[in-house]
Amino acid sequence: MGSSSKEDTASDGDTASGGASPSNDGRLFTEGERVLAYHGPRVYGAKAKLNLSRPLYVSLIQIQKVELRKKEWKYFVHYLGWNKNWDEWVSADRLLKHTEENLVKQKALDKKQGVEKGTKSGRSAQTKTRSSADTKAEKDDTKNNAAKGKKRKNESGNEKDNVSAEKLLKIQIPATLRKQLVDDWENVTQKDKVVKLPRSPTVDEILSKYLELKTKKDGMITDAVGEILKGIRCYFDKALPMMLLYKKERQQYQEAIVDDVSPSTVYGAEHLLRLFVKFPELFSYVNMEEETWNRMQQTLLDFLKFIQKNQSTFLLSPSAYESDKVVSDVKGKGKDE
Amino acid sequence: MGGGNDEVVVGGKDKEEEEQDGMSVHSPCKALPSSASSLSKEQSEVELELTLLEALEIYPPVKLRGIHRHFVLYGLMEYLGRSFDRQFTADEVLQLLDRFYNIEMLKSDDEDVDVLNHEEDFTLPQSYFEKEEE
Numbered sequence: 001m002g003s004s005s006k007e008d009t010a011s012d013g014d015t016a017s018g019g020a021s022p023s024n025d026g027r028l029f030t031e032g033e034r035v036l037a038y039h040g041p042r043v044y045g046a047k048a049k050l051n052l053s054r055p056l057y058v059s060l061i062q063i064q065k066v067e068l069r070k071k072e073w074k075y076f077v078h079y080l081g082w083n084k085n086w087d088e089w090v091s092a093d094r095l096l097k098h099t100e101e102n103l104v105k106q107k108a109l110d111k112k113q114g115v116e117k118g119t120k121s122g123r124s125a126q127t128k129t130r131s132s133a134d135t136k137a138e139k140d141d142t143k144n145n146a147a148k149g150k151k152r153k154n155e156s157g158n159e160k161d162n163v164s165a166e167k168l169l170k171i172q173i174p175a176t177l178r179k180q181l182v183d184d185w186e187n188v189t190q191k192d193k194v195v196k197l198p199r200s201p202t203v204d205e206i207l208s209k210y211l212e213l214k215t216k217k218d219g220m221i222t223d224a225v226g227e228i229l230k231g232i233r234c235y236f237d238k239a240l241p242m243m244l245l246y247k248k249e250r251q252q253y254q255e256a257i258v259d260d261v262s263p264s265t266v267y268g269a270e271h272l273l274r275l276f277v278k279f280p281e282l283f284s285y286v287n288m289e290e291e292t293w294n295r296m297q298q299t300l301l302d303f304l305k306f307i308q309k310n311q312s313t314f315l316l317s318p319s320a321y322e323s324d325k326v327v328s329d330v331k332g333k334g335k336d337e
Numbered sequence: 338m339g340g341g342n343d344e345v346v347v348g349g350k351d352k353e354e355e356e357q358d359g360m361s362v363h364s365p366c367k368a369l370p371s372s373a374s375s376l377s378k379e380q381s382e383v384e385l386e387l388t389l390l391e392a393l394e395i396y397p398p399v400k401l402r403g404i405h406r407h408f409v410l411y412g413l414m415e416y417l418g419r420s421f422d423r424q425f426t427a428d429e430v431l432q433l434l435d436r437f438y439n440i441e442m443l444k445s446d447d448e449d450v451d452v453l454n455h456e457e458d459f460t461l462p463q464s465y466f467e468k469e470e471e
Contacts, residue, residue, distance in 0.1 A: 178465055181461055181465055182461065182465050182466065185461045185465075223414070223424065223426045223427060224411060224414055224415065224418075224424075226427070227407050227408075227410055227411040227414065227427050228407070228408070228411055230407040231405070231406070231407030231408040231411065234404055234406065234407055235404060238404045238453050239453060241456065242453040242454075242455070242456050242457070243453070243456075243457050243458075243459060244459050245458065245459055246458055246459050247458045274459055277459075277461065277462065278459075282404075282452065283405075283408070285405060285452055286400070286405045286408050286409065286412075287395050287396070288395070288396075288408070288412050289395060289412070289415075289416065291415075291419070292411075292412050292415040292416065295415065296408070296411065
């Protein structure tokens with residue numbers, strides 16, 4: 001035990017800096033930075049009585065002020081999506097850099113609790129995910145720091161009730177669509193290819209088709225589904241230029257989206273899938289009751305299955321990507337062909 | 338504006354007409370066409386409004402201005418739906434909200450503006466490159 005706790009301490013240092021490069025004065029975070037914060041039920045205590053919120057114990061926050069107090073840096077934080085009344089001063093040990101790596105850490109942490117507590121919605125697909133997330137987490141451990149596995153156990157012991165926001169918000173993308181995303185990545189980033197625009201069907205058309213299908217089947221509940229689909233469309237239009245494009249696709253975007261054209265009427269399912277990867281990040285700004293979120297999640301999963309069913313018509317096969325002339329002219333043609 | 342806030346408006350008002358001038362002029366407790374003059378109907382209107390206000394604590398109106406608009410609206414639909422055990426359409430919720438807020442006039446949430454104000458390249462998370470194992 002003695003030696004392992006020593007290692008734990010070392011890795012704690014790692015965690016606190018989260019791969020950041022602290023400035024000379026020892027400040028780990030800067031004003032305006034968005035990071036993840038641990039917090040106890042305290043924060044939600046009042047709300048919980050009203051049964052208002054899902055129990056999130058890791059939140060996205062924004063650093064408002066940084067001050068040195070009694071030789072320790074303190075950070076004034078604002079919980080994104082929450083009233084300013086909850087703003088508070090915390091020390092660095094409550095904060096985590098908002099990085100993929102840390103999100104993964106949170107997921108792993110959360111996963112352990114998921115096993116203990118039983119899962120939210122008992123779908124077999126999610127059990128599968130869990131085991132793959134597990135593997136992933138373990139790999140990360142060995143890669144980064146052998147001691148972390150132990151540390152994680154301690155953590156989950158101490159903060160047993162913590163549930164990660166991003167994990168809760170995660171949407172399980174069906175395996176064949178995950179494969180599609182990897183092929184898409186390979187085509188664009190490794191082979192300098194792009195999806196030819198405009199796509200057919202467009203994101204708009206796919207959303208309409210789905211709504212049509214649901215209307216025929218279920219009638220009334222489609223109002224709720226319709227609202228969710230509108231939400232997806234809205235996210236897509238806003239998020240596409242900001243976070244859904246690989247660097248090499250930017251030029252194409254400039255050419256394809258002129259005036260006030262909505263990306264959802266030009267781009268197709270290839271880019272829509274990427275939105276689902278980013279969905280937890282965007283949606284973490286929305287406060288929603290757990291029950292409502294569960295229902296919404298079902299709809300999102302059902303929609304993804306609909307895309308999966310129509311994979312061959314909605315999505316380009318990897319060989320159907322076009323070589324991006326702009327990029328390949330500059331960089332030397334078809335280096336991978 | 339004033340005067341009407343405490344009293345429940347009784348009698349079948351012409352709803353269409355009221356809807357047209359947005360909000361602000363009439364009492365928030367105006368009756369829906371379906372709820373004519375019976376006391377129980379009035380009570381249910383009050384209940385409805387109270388529940389909506391309760392729901393706004395989770396789903397702040399200001400979020401109806403930003404990119405999350407539809408999901409917040411969906412949250413409200415579900416909240417009311419569960420409370421009254423019937424379906425609420427988006428329009429219904431918006432009309433209810435209209436008794437209290439002029440959504441158009443709300444300043445959009447700084448936080449929402451913040452979410453998507455810096456461009457970043459898409460990256461596929463590492464987990465996608467690892468084989469799914471059973």
